[in-house]
Amino acid sequence: MEKQRTILIADDRPEIRTLVRITLTSDGFNVAECKNAQEAVSLAKTLAPHLIIMDIDMPGKYNGITATSMLTADPQTANIPIIMLTALKGAAKECLDSGASAYLTKPFSPIDLLKNVQQFARNK
Template sequence: MTAKVLIVDDQAEIRRLVRWTLEEEDLQLFEATNAQLGLQMARTMHPDVALLDWMMPGEMDGLALCQALRSSPDHARLRIVMLTARAGTADRNTALEAGAHAVLHKPFSPAKLVELIKQQLTESAPD
């Protein structure tokens, strides 16, 4: 079965880069332009991995989206990767405490993104 990846980022350029990077992999890619839409999409499509931009405008940012997804038993197996320009140790710890499984700092290398997605899918695979 093809894994589903939800990309939630308000910047079209970042979504395009992620899609371009992952399109050669055996993945179904979905995009949301803000956290609220990302939450709605996650509830209906049940992705395997969610790539969440931390800093997005609106009522909900990526960190709040991460917390909302983590609070739902429906998303217990969802692997969350925070995409962020925030590179400090405290920021990384905040993301992990909110329920993220990994943090990828912008700008990131396409190879690192592919490696991280594969790692997350391996770690979420049923035993």
């Protein structure tokens, strides 16, 4: 039996986390949530998720792009794919340059999100 894959969602808006969680759990993923970039970096190290969904604009010391750069530079988390999910239009280059695997804008299609997650969620 295949081990359930864990996805970490980092977004400060609870309604976005809920929508993403419902979308992913309906497809058999296990979901962990956090509300800022610092928590995302910490949880990524302890949970070792199969994939991270990261917002850009969150409260705290640093944003999702900085967190993505930190995660992709750290050997412990460098192989975890990150999908940036943001309301910021025109940030694709910056997101991909920071190490993100994909970039989706809000509002997003749950079907598009699921396709991206299935494409990038690594098997352990």
